[in-house]
Structures are given as structure tokens and as C-alpha cells.
Amino acid sequence: MSTQVSAYIDSNKDRFLEELKTFLKIPSVSTLPEHKPDIEQASEFVAAKLRAAGMEKVERIPTAGHPLIYGEWVAAPGKPTVLCYGHYDVQPPDPLEEWVTPPFEPSIRNDNLYARGSSDDKGQMYIHVKAAEALLRAHGALPVNVKFLIEGEEEVGGLAVDKYVKQNAEKLRCDVALISDTEMFAPDLPTLCIGLRGLVYTELIATGAAQDLHSGMYGGAAPNPLMGLIRIISRLQTPDYRIQIPGFYDNVEPPTPEEKASWARLPFDEKEFLQKEVGSPCLVGEEGFEVLERLWARPTLEVHGLVGGFQGEGAKTVIPAKASAKVSMRLVPRQDPQKILAAFEKQVEQLTPPGLRVQVKMLSTAEAVLMSPTHPYLQAAVESLTGTFRKPTVFIRAGGSIPIVARFQDSLGVPVVLMGFGLPDDRLHSPNEKFYLPNFFDGIRAVTQFWENLAEAEP
Amino acid sequence: MSTQVSAYIDSNKDRFLEELKTFLKIPSVSTLPEHKPDIEQASEFVAAKLRAAGMEKVERIPTAGHPLIYGEWVAAPGKPTVLCYGHYDVQPPDPLEEWVTPPFEPSIRNDNLYARGSSDDKGQMYIHVKAAEALLRAHGALPVNVKFLIEGEEEVGGLAVDKYVKQNAEKLRCDVALISDTEMFAPDLPTLCIGLRGLVYTELIATGAAQDLHSGMYGGAAPNPLMGLIRIISRLQTPDYRIQIPGFYDNVEPPTPEEKASWARLPFDEKEFLQKEVGSPCLVGEEGFEVLERLWARPTLEVHGLVGGFQGEGAKTVIPAKASAKVSMRLVPRQDPQKILAAFEKQVEQLTPPGLRVQVKMLSTAEAVLMSPTHPYLQAAVESLTGTFRKPTVFIRAGGSIPIVARFQDSLGVPVVLMGFGLPDDRLHSPNEKFYLPNFFDGIRAVTQFWENLAEAEP
Numbered sequence: 081m082s083t084q085v086s087a088y089i090d091s092n093k094d095r096f097l098e099e100l101k102t103f104l105k106i107p108s109v110s111t112l113p114e115h116k117p118d119i120e121q122a123s124e125f126v127a128a129k130l131r132a133a134g135m136e137k138v139e140r141i142p143t144a145g146h147p148l149i150y151g152e153w154v155a156a157p158g159k160p161t162v163l164c165y166g167h168y169d170v171q172p173p174d175p176l177e178e179w180v181t182p183p184f185e186p187s188i189r190n191d192n193l194y195a196r197g198s199s200d201d202k203g204q205m206y207i208h209v210k211a212a213e214a215l216l217r218a219h220g221a222l223p224v225n226v227k228f229l230i231e232g233e234e235e236v237g238g239l240a241v242d243k244y245v246k247q248n249a250e251k252l253r254c255d256v257a258l259i260s261d262t263e264m265f266a267p268d269l270p271t272l273c274i275g276l277r278g279l280v281y282t283e284l285i286a287t288g289a290a291q292d293l294h295s296g297m298y299g300g301a302a303p304n305p306l307m308g309l310i311r312i313i314s315r316l317q318t319p320d321y322r323i324q325i326p327g328f329y330d331n332v333e334p335p336t337p338e339e340k341a342s343w344a345r346l347p348f349d350e351k352e353f354l355q356k357e358v359g360s361p362c363l364v365g366e367e368g369f370e371v372l373e374r375l376w377a378r379p380t381l382e383v384h385g386l387v388g389g390f391q392g393e394g395a396k397t398v399i400p401a402k403a404s405a406k407v408s409m410r411l412v413p414r415q416d417p418q419k420i421l422a423a424f425e426k427q428v429e430q431l432t433p434p435g436l437r438v439q440v441k442m443l444s445t446a447e448a449v450l451m452s453p454t455h456p457y458l459q460a461a462v463e464s465l466t467g468t469f470r471k472p473t474v475f476i477r478a479g480g481s482i483p484i485v486a487r488f489q490d491s492l493g494v495p496v497v498l499m500g501f502g503l504p505d506d507r508l509h510s511p512n513e514k515f516y517l518p519n520f521f522d523g524i525r526a527v528t529q530f531w532e533n534l535a536e537a538e539p
Numbered sequence: 540m541s542t543q544v545s546a547y548i549d550s551n552k553d554r555f556l557e558e559l560k561t562f563l564k565i566p567s568v569s570t571l572p573e574h575k576p577d578i579e580q581a582s583e584f585v586a587a588k589l590r591a592a593g594m595e596k597v598e599r600i601p602t603a604g605h606p607l608i609y610g611e612w613v614a615a616p617g618k619p620t621v622l623c624y625g626h627y628d629v630q631p632p633d634p635l636e637e638w639v640t641p642p643f644e645p646s647i648r649n650d651n652l653y654a655r656g657s658s659d660d661k662g663q664m665y666i667h668v669k670a671a672e673a674l675l676r677a678h679g680a681l682p683v684n685v686k687f688l689i690e691g692e693e694e695v696g697g698l699a700v701d702k703y704v705k706q707n708a709e710k711l712r713c714d715v716a717l718i719s720d721t722e723m724f725a726p727d728l729p730t731l732c733i734g735l736r737g738l739v740y741t742e743l744i745a746t747g748a749a750q751d752l753h754s755g756m757y758g759g760a761a762p763n764p765l766m767g768l769i770r771i772i773s774r775l776q777t778p779d780y781r782i783q784i785p786g787f788y789d790n791v792e793p794p795t796p797e798e799k800a801s802w803a804r805l806p807f808d809e810k811e812f813l814q815k816e817v818g819s820p821c822l823v824g825e826e827g828f829e830v831l832e833r834l835w836a837r838p839t840l841e842v843h844g845l846v847g848g849f850q851g852e853g854a855k856t857v858i859p860a861k862a863s864a865k866v867s868m869r870l871v872p873r874q875d876p877q878k879i880l881a882a883f884e885k886q887v888e889q890l891t892p893p894g895l896r897v898q899v900k901m902l903s904t905a906e907a908v909l910m911s912p913t914h915p916y917l918q919a920a921v922e923s924l925t926g927t928f929r930k931p932t933v934f935i936r937a938g939g940s941i942p943i944v945a946r947f948q949d950s951l952g953v954p955v956v957l958m959g960f961g962l963p964d965d966r967l968h969s970p971n972e973k974f975y976l977p978n979f980f981d982g983i984r985a986v987t988q989f990w991e992n993l994a995e996a997e998p
Contacts, residue, residue, distance in 0.1 A: 277755060281854040290818025295841045296736060296939025298816075299869050300780075300833035303823045306842045307776075313766075314773030319892060321759075357757075359749025364762045364894040374759035382754045383765045384857050389844035390865060395740040395902040397867060397939075398843050406849060408856060410758050433778060435823040443854040480755020480856075 081529045084218040089210075089524055096210050097193075099129065100520070101186040103168075103202050104195040110146055110169035110236045119232050122168045123147045126230050129209050134216035135228060143240035146232030150251075153212065154225040159535050160255040160457070161225035163492070165484060166205025167234035167261070170197035171509045178511035191517050198515035199506040204260040205230060207501065207520065211527035223535035227254060234261075234484075242487050249491050255539065256457040257488045258530070260523065262500030265476050266347050267516070270465035270526075272458065273498035275376060275477030276485060278411030278448035280421050283441040284309055284428060285404045286388075295397040303435030305403040306388050312431040312438065313407060316424075317381050321366045323409070325427045328379070331414040333450075335377045342475055343372045376477035380410045406443075410479065417445035446481040451495050460533035461497045468526040499526065540988045543677035548669075548983055555669050556652075558588065559979070560645040562627075562661050563654040569605055569628035569695045578691050581627045582606045585689050588668050593675035594687060602699035605691030609710075612671070613684040618994050619714040619916070620684035622951070624943060625664025626693035626720070629656035630968045637970035650976050657974035658965040663719040664689060666960065666979065670986035682994035686713060693720075693943075701946050708950050714998065715916040716947045717989070719982065721959030724935050725806050726975070729924035729985075731917065732957035734835060734936030735944055737870030737907035739880050742900040743768055743887060744863045745847075754856040762894030764862040765847050771890040771897065772866060775883075776840050780825045782868070784886045787838070790873040792909075794836045801934055802831045835936035839869045865902075869938065876904035905940040910954050915996040920956045923988035927981050958985065 089096075108122035109115040123140055126149045130138045135151035146169065154161065173183035173196045181187035183196035193203065208228065215222050229252065231241040245252060264271040286305035293302050317323050335343075350371055354363050365374040374380075388403025390396035409424070411417060425440045432438045451458060453475050465473040478498075485496045501523040507513045548555075567581035568574040582599055585608045589597045594610035605628065613620065632642035632655045640646035642655035652662065667687065674681050688711065690700040704711060723730040745764035752761050776782050794802075809830055813822050824833040833839075847862025849855035868883070870876060884899045891897045910917055912934050924932040937957075944955045960982040966972045 279755075279856075281856070288819045293817065294939060295839070295843070295867065296738075296869065296937070298834070299839040299841050299938060300824045300837050301812075301822045301830050302817050303819050303821075304841055306845065307772075310769045310773050310842060311778060314769050317766075319770060353760075358752065358761050360747045360762050360894045361896065362762075362894050363760045364892070365759045371760050375757070378759055380754070380758040382758050382763055382856075382858060383769060383848070384754070384855060385848035385850045385859075386765065386845040387850045389842070391844045391846045391850075395865065395867070396843060397738075397740070397841075399841060400844075406854065408754060408854070410755065433823070435819050435821050437820065478755070479758060480753060 081525060081532065082218065085214050085528050086525070088214045088218040089521065093521060100193070100203060100206050103206060104186040104197055105184055107184045108169050108232065109172050110233055111172060119146045119169065123149055123232055126168050130228055133209055133213035135212060141244065143244065145240045148232070148241060148244055149228065149230040151228040152226065153216070153222050154227070156222060156225045159224045160537065160539065161227060161253065162531065162534060163227045163229060163252055163254040163257045163488070164208040165229050165257060165259045166208060167201045167231045168205065169232040169235050170200070170202065171235050175511060180512055188517065192514040193517050194512060194514045196513055198513055199502040200508040200513065201234065201261045203515040203520055204501055204523065207260055207523035207527055208258065210524045211531070214524060215528055215531065223532045226531070227252060238483060241484060245487050245491050252492060254492060254494055256494050256534070257492065257496045258499060259485065259496060260499050260501055262478065262498050263502035263504055263506065264500060265474055267503055268469060268471065269347070270469040270471055270473040271500060272453065272461055272465065272473055272475055273478050273500060274451040274453050274458070274475050275413065276449040276481055277376070277479050278415060278417055279408060279444065279446045279481045280411065280417050280424065281406070281408040281443045282421070282424065283404055283406050283443055284312065285402070285439045285441060287402045287437050288435060289399065289401045291401050293399045295399050298399055302399050303433065304399050305436055306386065306400060308433050308436040308438065309386065309403055309405045311433055312428055313383055313405060315431050316427065321364065323379060323381050325423050327423050328420065331416065332379065332412055333414040335373065339475070340373065343370070346372070346474060346476070348372060375479040377412050379412050379415060381407065383407050411448045413448045413450040415448060417447055421445065446483050446486050449485050449489060449496070455495050456537040456539055457495055457534060458497060460537045461499055461530050463533050464526045464529035465499065467529060468522050499530065540984060540991065541677065544673050544987055545984070547673045547677040548980065552980060559652070559662060559665050562665060563645040563656055564643055566643045567628050567691065568631050569692055570631060578605045578628065582608055582691055585627050589687055592668055592672035594671060600703065602703065604699045607700060607703055608687065608689040610687040611685065612675070612681050613686070615681060615684045618683045619996065619998065620686060620712065621990065621993060622686045622688060622711055622713040622716045622947070623667040624688050624716060624718050625667060626660045626690045627664065628691040628694050629659070629661065630694050634970060639971055647976065651973040652976050653971055653973045655972055657972055658961040659967040659972065660693065660720045662974040662979055663960055663982065666719055666982035666986055667717065669983045670990070673983060674987055674990065682991045685990070686711060697942060700943065704946050704950050711951060713951060713953055715953050715993070716951065716955045718944070718955060718957050719960055721937065721957050722961035722963055722965065723959060724933055726962055727928060727930060728806070729928040729930055729932040730959060731912070731920055731924065731932055731934055732937055732959060733910040733912050733917065733934050734872065735908040735940055736835070736938050737874060737876055738867060738903060738905045738940045739870065739876050739883065740865070740867040740902040741880070741883065742863055742865050742902055743771065744861070744898045744900060746861045746896050747894060748858065748860045750860050752858040754858050757858055761858050762892065763858050764895055765845065765859060767892050767895040767897065768845060768862055768864045770892055771887055772842055772864060774890050775886065780823065782838060782840050784882050786882050787879065790875065791838065791871055792873040794832065798934070799832065802829070805831070805933060805935070807831060834938040836871055838871050838874060840866065842866050870907045872907045872909040874907060876906055880904065905942055905945050908944050908948060908955070914954055915998055916954055916993060917956060919992035919996045920958055920989050922992050923985045924958065926988060927985040958989065
């Protein structure tokens with residue numbers, strides 16, 4: 081990073097922080113209709129700050145839901161183009177009484193900035209905005225072409241941005257995407273997330289009798305859809321967590337020995353994970369796989385809820401006419417969600433007991449993602465992180481899915497740099513969410529350096 | 540039945556019917572607090588009619604819930620004592636718009652009296668009252684000692700009467716109990732119900748992690764209590780409906796060949812049962828047992844509902860910290876509910892997967908009931924039914940439990956005559972409940988005859 085950029089960041093730290101606080105004061109809760117004016121205000125704030133940073137063609141794009149914001153600076157011909165993504169909406173702050181200071185009155189304690197959205201994702205997204213400003217103000221130009229696409233529906237499913245990316249691939253054309261909405265594996269440990277699991281989320285709907293029946297009068301002759309779902313689901317997985325769907329594991333790509341070795345070197349304490357994060361009597365899962373491999377690189381099957389029959393207090397002797405279950409599978413690289421879904425449907429049909437009809441409804445699918453850490457653009461990110469935090473960057477994966485990542489890969493065909501500056505204890509979605517402030521400023525430095533490295537990278 | 544009694548019934552038919560209509564106009568819905576005054580009025584009606592019939596020591600007994608009514612006529616020394624039970628409370632009438640005529644405006648169409656409570660149980664219970672009146676007015680005495688115990692909480696669990704019987708065994712001392720709150724197997728087919736299944740109703744409460752977890756971040760390492768319950772429950776029963784609890788079938792008493800043969804002679808059409816009553820693609824249950832045997836004389840296991848995780852629309856990727864399931868077993872004669880419960884608890888513990896804790900909560904138990912049809916008091920009932928309806932009486936069982944029957948057996952040690960005059964299409968608990976009027980008058984005749992036969996029976 082040039083001395084001018086570094087000096088600009090240093091001399092504007094207080095203002096950057098004040099601006100972020102102003103941003104955080106806007107309660108832009110996307111799921112609650114009463115916050116619609118706040119959503120408007122937050123989207124206007126982002127657009128204004130992009131313009132102030134020197135970005136061009138900044139626009140607020142109306143959607144069926146909350147507005148998208150677009151901006152670009154594309155005056156670096158021959159250089160790569162990076163698409164920066166983030167979101168300005170936040171989760172609801174409840175339960176309010178558990179916040180030490182109010183969720184929309186940003187407050188600093190011990191170098192942490194406490195506010196809803198401080199880490200997820202206003203603070204991290206604002207890093208990109210300030211990186212653009214620092215470079216444009218210090219040098220009058222960016223080292224690469226930069227496009228911004230910021231959404232306001234990430235916490236409610238991101239439908240508008242997904243549609244927009246699908247329909248505007250030309251406008252959003254780029255060489256790499258940058259997302260800062262994840263976390264570092266440990267404090268001070270620069271981290272690049274290179275893999276995400278995929279997902280097939282289904283609902284099984286089972287019907288038996290024409291109406292609810294009394295288990296005294298009909299138990300022994302009438303089929304029970306809840307019992308049927310239980311039988312089906314129990315046979316989709318062995319007690320030792322092996323999924324029992326023909327062909328399910330056919331294309332599973334295991335992590336390389338190098339990647340597994342790198343996970344073994346991470347500061348991960350299984351006992352602490354069990355006690356502090358999970359809190360169950362013991363951890364579970366497939367034998368022969370370490371915890372991180374099970375979480376990041378092994379497919380899993382879970383049931384999330386069953387509906388039907390009687391769910392109140394006390395005893396009701398009902399055989400429900402209908403019942404349903406939400407069942408999902410996490411997928412790993414090379415597993416095709418559509419093929420998995422088809423195999424799942426077939427297996428459910430095979431397992432359906434006589435007397436019942438079971439329908440499989442697909443609720444969502446996402447492909448697993450795996451980026452090569454040796455890709456020159458990812459290497460550009462690694463070097464900026466390692467330089468900024470003065471420690472070797474570690475590579476991790478995440479067990480969840482980030483749908484926009486799969487969308488960028490599918491529609492834009494580019495690698496995605498998941499350069500997160502959050503910390504594991506940031507309490508996203510919970511009371512007392514915080515953002516570690518040194519990471520805010522180091523993040524701005526790392527992103528400017530990333531763009532400078534990108535300009536020199538050979539694709 | 541004496542000519543005097545027969546003549547008395549014939550000449551008072553219209554008044555009996557008018558009185559029943561008056562009774563049915565009182566909306567004594569026990570579950571709705573706003574009907575408390577109607578409950579009072581209905582209980583006063585019953586007490587007044589018992590007095591008018593010539594019963595003595597008639598009292599309304601206050602309880603924690605709705606009042607009980609007691610009355611007796613015990614001036615037949617050396618003769619058996621019969622305890623008549625019934626209830627004056629009714630189910631709510633919803634949905635109102637489906638009634639052809641309003642639920643509390645009794646209306647006669649095609650010999651049927653339409654009103655909420657007409658069959659369950661005001662009409663049937665009133666048979667006993669009018670039988671007592673007919674005998675006392677015609678002869679000035681009853682052939683046996685008769686006690687009445689009428690409750691107003693049958694539709695909401697019958698807590699008060701259960702406690703009262705337990706605490707007043709001496710006052711209620713009798714040789715046989717009479718209940719008219721069941722139905723005839725088919726129109727014109729005099730029916731005595733001699734068996735009921737028992738019940739063990741439990742709730743399984745499973746806990747895993749300390750809080751709800753995201754299935755992306757923790758799936759593969761954190762235990763899932765819903766999945767755990769599914770595994771446990773699925774292994775409590777084989778796919779061919781055999782219950783897998785050690786010792787479960789040890790004491791099961793199969794029906795005698797004679798009883799099975801009598802069931803085979805009942806006018807039961809399996810196809811019609813499937814299509815009109817159940818409506819599922821096929822019937823299910825243990826192979827090698829006919830439908831009626833499966834419903835009446837085989838133990839079953841059902842799951843009635845699961846709570847935990849996500850039950851809304853759409854997809855939420857939660858691994859719940861806690862989940863619960865309601866699981867019940869119907870029991871048959873000689874199965875001890877306490878022993879079954881203990882074996883069930885042990886088996887659940889055995890089946891509990893690592894990482895979870897599962898607690899078994901007992902919600903209710905009831906012993907199965909089986910009366911010998913050759914008992915002289917049951918024979919007295921059979922003869923009165925056969926004589927009144929001019930067809931051989933059939934013996935059936937019911938798959939459900941009637942808690943008061945088990946209570947009478949336990950606390951009073953007497954056989955219970957379940958002499959029902961309802962018909963299978965009476966629509967109890969549903970709109971357009973009705974009572975077939977010829978059965979009201981035949982019921983009065985059958986009950987007077989039963990008492991007369993009882994006076995001659997050798998215990």
C-alpha cells in the first residue's frame with residue numbers, strides 16, 4: 081500500500097468511525113414492514129457514501145423488495161474488475177432487554193463497537209466503501225476496475241439481488257467478486273474462506289386417512305402419517321450418520337491431504353468447541369472424520385421440524401390425517417443438488433410405508449463451492465491479508481451456504497474472495513453484536529492492498 | 540317387563556320426549572367458561588328429574604369443577620345394587636354453520652332427534668332416569684337398589700368424578716355399574732360392550748445442545764434431538780407393526796376362539812370401513828389379525844405429535860436444542876400399565892443416541908378392561924337387550940379407554956355393563972348429532988327389564 085493511502089486512512093480514522101456509527105444508527109431491519117423508511121434511509125446513506133468516495137453511475141435500483149445500490153469505477157482499462165458485494169439490512173434486535181447498550185445506539189467498549197449490524201454486515205461492507213475512497217482520494221484513481229452491488233434483503237433471503245445478478249450479467253461483468261461477510265478463524269488470524277457446503281432443503285408431506293382419527297378407535301388399522309415420516313427419515317441415515325440414499329456419495333470430493341493437514345494446524349480445541357459452542361453431552365457424527373472435516377467437507381442430513389397431530393400441553397389421542405417434515409441435506413463439492421434431490425425423492429418413495437402418500441416438496445437448493453487457493457486472484461487476497469495482519473493467512477471452509485456466492489459463480493463465472501473481518505464471538509443475530517474496531521481499519525488497509533495486488537496478478 | 544310398566548312408558552312417551560327436548564335446549568358445554576350458568580341449569584334439571592322420578596337423597600355435589608348429582612333408592616334389601624352413571628355436559632357445537640337445525644333447538648326428522656348431546660350423553664343418560672320413574676310410578680318400588688351418579692365434566696376429562704369415586708367407595712357401594720354412553724354395532728343390533736383397551740400415554744423430551752444451532756455451521760458435529768426422537772420411535776416398532784419393547788407382549792391375553800368367532804359374525808364390511816371411515820389408500824396393522832381384533836384386542840403404538848425446531852412456512856436451517864414427542868400405547872387385558880411404562884422407559888434409554896438426554900414423562904395410564912359375558916349380571920343385561928330388540932345380543936369391545944370404567948372396577952370392584960343405545964352414525968362431537976328416537980324408548984324398556992332380571996340373577 082502506498083504511503084499516501086496509508087496516510088489518508090490514518091488521518092481520516094475518526095471520520096470513518098463516525099460515519100459507520102451514523103450508518104449503524106439506522107434500524108434497517110429488513111424483515112419488519114415498520115422499518116421500511118429505515119431501509120430507504122440506509123440505502124440512501126450507502127448511495128451517498130459511494131458517490132462521496134468517488135464512485136460513478138451510483139444508482140438505487142428499485143426491486144420487488146428493498147432497493148439495491150450499484151456504483152462503479154471502471155477507468156482502469158486492461159486491469160481486472162472486482163465486484164464488491166455487501167448488505168445494508170440487519171437482523172431484528174430482539175430480545176432488547178439483553179443488550180448492554182441499545183442496539184441502534186453504537187457504543188465502544190474495549191475496542192469493540194457494539195450495535196446491531198456492526199459486524200453483519202454494515203461494518204464489513206463499509207470497509208469496501210472506505211477502501212475505494214482512500215485510493216481515489218489519495219491517488220485520484222483505483223488500481224483496478226471496481227463495481228459495487230449492495231443489497232437490503234440478505235437477512236430475508238436475498239431474492240431481489242439473486243434475480244438482478246441473473247438478469248444483469250453483462251452489467252456486472254467482472255473477474256473476481258469480493259465479499260466481507262464472514263469471520264476470521266481466530267482473533268489476529270488472517271483467514272480466507274475457500275469453500276461452502278451446498279444445500280437441498282425439502283419438505284415431506286404425508287397423508288393417510290381422510291380426517292384426523294381417534295387412536296383408540298382406529299389405532300391398529302389406520303395409517304399414521306407422523307409414524308410414516310419417522311420411519312422414512314430414520315431410514316435415510318444409519319445410526320452412525322451415514323446417509324442411506326443410493327448414489328448419494330458417488331461424487332463426493334474429499335479434501336486434499338494438504339487441506340486436511342492445514343485444518344489440523346488451525347487453533348481448534350474440540351473440547352472448547354463442545355463446551356462453549358455446542359453444550360451437548362458429546363459431539364456426534366461420522367466416525368473416522370475430524371470435527372472440522374465433518375462440518376466443512378462431509379455431507380449431512382438433518383430434520384428441522386415436524387408438523388401434524390397434537391402439539392399442545394397434555395394428552396390428545398389423535399392419529400393425524402396429514403403430517404409434514406422439513407428435511408435438509410448439506411452437500412459438498414461435486415455433489416449435484418438436482419441429482420441428489422432426484423435420488424432423495426426416489427428413496428423416500430421406496431421407503432414410504434403402505435397406507436400413506438408422501439410428496440417431496442423442494443424448498444431450496446444451493447451448490448457447494450470450492451475455490452482453489454492457488455488461483456492468482458485468491459493469492460492476491462492472501463498476500464494482502466498476510467501483509468496487513470503480519471501472520472500467514474489460513475484457509476478455511478464454512479459448513480453453511482451463502483447463496484450469493486453460488487449465484488456469482490453461476491451467473492458471472494468468477495471466483496469469489498471471502499475475506500472476512502468478523503471474529504467468532506461477534507454474536508451475529510444475537511444481543512450485543514459487536515465489531516472489533518482494529519479489524520475495521522485493518523480491513524480497509526487489506527482491501528486497498530488486495531486491489532493493488534490484483535492489478536499486478538496474472539489471471 | 541310388567542304390563543303396568545309397559546303401559547306407563549307407552550302413555551308417557553310424549554312427555555318423556557318433551558322433557559328430553561327441554562334438557563337438550565340447555566347448552567351445557569363443559570369446556571367453555573361462558574356456559575357455567577348452563578352447566579348449573581343442566582345439573583339442576585337432572586336433580587329435579589331424579590326427585591320427580593321418586594329417587595331419594597338427591598343432592599348436587601359441588602366440586603372443584605362442575606357439580607355431580609347423586610340420588611338413590613335402596614329399599615330392596617337382599618337385592619343387588621346397580622350404580623347408574625351418565626353425564627349432562629356436552630361438546631361445543633362448532634362449526635355452527637354445518638348444523639341443519641341449530642344445536643340447541645332439538646328437532647325431529649325421520650325418527651331422529653337432532654341436537655348437541657342427544658346421543659352423547661343426555662338422551663342415553665335420561666333413559667336411566669325414565670326407567671326409574673316408570674318402575675317407581677307403576678309399582679311403587681324398584682326391583683333392585685339403584686344409585687345414580689351423574690357428572691358434568693366427561694367431555695373435559697372427568698377429574699371431579701374420578702376423585703369422588705375414589706374417596707366415596709362406601710357411599711357408592713354396589714354390585715354392578717350401568718353406563719349408557721356407547722353405541723350399538725349396527726342399527727337394530729342389541730350390543731353389549733365387554734372390553735376396552737388400556738393406555739399408557741407419554742411424552743419424550745430430548746435435549747442436545749445448549750441452544751438452537753445453525754445446521755450449516757454445526758451439522759455433522761452437534762446432536763439433533765428431533766433426529767434422536769425419530770431414531771428412538773422408529774425402533775420402538777417394526778415396519779410390520781410389532782412393538783419392540785422387551786417383555787411387551789408377555790401378558791397379552793388373546794381373545795378366546797369363541798369371541799373371535801363372534802366377531803367374524805358381526806356385520807362388518809372391511810372395504811366400507813376403509814372407504815367410509817378411514818379413507819386412506821389401504822388399512823394397515825399386524826399381519827395375521829383381522830381388523831376388529833387389531834382394533835379391539837391388539838396393543839398398538841402411536842406417535843401423536845412432535846414439537847421442536849421450525850414449524851412455519853418455508854425453510855429454516857435449525858438444529859433445535861430441544862424436542863419432544865407424544866407417544867402412546869394402547870394396552871389389552873393382562874398388560875399392566877405400570878410394567879409397560881417401566882419397560883418403555885428402559886427401552887427408550889437403551890435407544891437414546893449419544894449426545895442426547897431423553898426424559899420420559901407419563902401423562903396418563905389406564906388399564907384395559909374385559910368383562911366376562913357369562914357373568915350373571917351381564918347375562919341379565921343380555922337377556923333384557925335380546926328381549927327388547929328381539930335379536931340376539933352381540934358382544935363387542937372398543938379400542939379406546941373409558942376412564943370411569945377402570946375407576947369403577949378399581950375403586951368399587953364391580954363389573955360394568957356398557958349398554959349403549961347410540962348408533963354408529965350419531966355424529967358425536969360433530970355437527971348434526973342425533974339420537975334415533977325408537978332407541979330412546981326401547982332403551983327405557985331395556986333398562987327396566989335389566990333391573991328386573993338383575994333382581995333374579997344369582998351373583
